[in-house]
Amino acid sequence: MTSNDPAHRAAPPVEGPNRLDLPAGHPGANLPALRGHNAALVLGLLRAAGEDGVSRLELAEHTGLTPQAVSKITARLRADGLAAEAGRRASTGGKPRTVLRLVPGARHAIGLHLDRDELTAVLADLAGEAVAVRRAPLAFEAGATEVLATAEREVTALRAAAGGPPVLGAGVACPGPLDHNRGVLHRVTGAPAWEGFPLREALADRLGLPVVLDKDTNAAALGLARSTRRGSFAYLHLGTGLGAGLVLDGALHRGPRTGAGEFGHQVVQLDGPPCDCGRRGCIEALCLAAVARGDLAEAARVLGVGAANLVELLDIDRVLLGGRTVLASPKDFLGGVARVLAAEAGTRGRTGPPVQVAPARGGARVVADGAAQLVLAPLFGASGSALAARRETS
CATH class of the missing domain: 1.10.10.10 (Winged helix-like DNA-binding domain superfamily/Winged helix DNA-binding domain)
Structure with a gap:
């Protein structure tokens, strides 16, 4: 994968974090x-x-x-x-x-979750509701050729099965780190071959659609923000890796380099076990090691320590948990994280309502549904949230 490869050239800049370009000839352009x-x-x-x-x-x-x-x-x-x-x-x-x-069915958007070992594709209407869903095995570490071919095949099948109105674009969520604005991957943990790859541009060429690229955790948090509407929360995703999506004062926080939310790579044990990122003692390495040996209580405790660090740093209202490992044993992780947060609050003498710990809505599709929101969110103004909040309290 070299810079001489046409699919590896730098992607054009995007103006603003949520811009969705609609090229001439695309149904949405008119x-x-x-x-x-x-x-x-x-x-x-x-x-x-x-x-x-x-x-x-x-x-x-x-x-x-x-x-x-x-x-x-x-x-x-x-x-x-x-x-x-x-x-x-x-x-x-x-x-x-x-x-x-x-009219929700007037247009569709695609949400694509490229996990390390599975692809989930969702066709969503304007209300964000899934119209059709497909899943397929994926080997993300295998590199661009295989991933692009699988994505193209599954999206083509999804659109053919659903038929219907024009598709506005595809939101794509995958492991980071990456540059959301330029649509380029950085050295993805455990998959260094993706370094510098312009995934947004390559997928747009293969799918024939505008594409918005973001980290999996950011996409999930964006989708979850629609239903929470107020305050600040962290979405913690524990699956094949560990990451976070942050919503602060109702807005998704990516940071200027899409670097926010690299939750799994905070060092909590100096000179601890090695992590795939190259550091030692990362919370991801400790948590996944505990899961691998079947010690879910320890995995939940480690996750809770990381969550407590976020609460201490950002003063967030809620911690939402998701990812396949959490979904496999939700009581263990919800209870374990809640206990650590409660203990930390008592130690600090923190007053006010306790930080809520809850499962993220959407289950196994939370990232794919959120990826569709990467396309849909720029179409809808913030006033909608104000109306929804007013009706909730009326």
């Missing part, structure tokens, strides 16, 4: 209603309202747009099949308001 900040705000409110729908007046109130601007935007959304009228609300003294709702 959807002006999907572009622009104001349209995103309206779409976000429509998605948050769900089947209940939302009136044009409510859209204007929540976005700060004029009623005329809202009417123009919603007219474009309806023309593109993205929104539809959903009846009228009973009058409260004036003219009954026409309610609009999102």
Whole structure:
């Protein structure tokens, strides 16, 4: 894998962490209603309202747009099949308001989780709900040729089986470290052959779709942030490796170099056992070693120590656990981590509500579902979360 390989040239820069390019000729390129900040705000409110729908007046109130601007935007959304009228609300003294709702099946997005030994592909609608799912064995360490071929085959089969509306793009989640902005992998732990590989560009060429690339834990955290909406949390993923996705004050935190969340490679035992990253005493090495010898209580304790470090550093509200190892023994890990956090809080004399420890929603698909959100999230404005939060407390 050398720099002379056409598939290995540097990927073009991306403007902003969530930009999704729609090239000429792609179905999404002819959807002006999907572009622009104001349209995103309206779409976000429509998605948050769900089947209940939302009136044009409510859209204007929540976005700060004029009623005329809202009417123009919603007219474009309806023309593109993205929104539809959903009846009228009973009058409260004036003219009954026409309610609009999102049409989730109008467009699809692909979420692709490239784990070290398995590929999971999800076809999601605009509401983020899975329409179709495929899984296949994968050898990530085998390198680009095999991984790209498997991804292309599974995505092609997924789209053929589902049929239906245009696909906006593919969100791809895989082990890090990587550069989210440039779509390039760095020296992935245990798979150094991926160093410098422009995976986003290579997959876009093979799939014929715009591609957004991120770490598996970031993708999962982005998807989970939709349902939590408030506060700060860490998603800890224990599977073939150990990593974290961080949501701080409601926003995914990647860091300027996509370096945030390398949770598994914090050193907690000086001169401890070697880790695949090249260090010694990493929490990942200690945790996986305990799992390998069947000592789940110790694995949970080690994971809890790492979680306590995050709580101490970031003052987060929740710790969400996921990954196949956790899913195989959820009570062991949830209970073990919670006990360590409670003990640490007592030692520190911390006041206020205890840090919640809970399983991440989505189970084995949490990363693939989150990967689809890498495509969908830029289409929806933040105002949707405000409306959803208001309705939750009303």
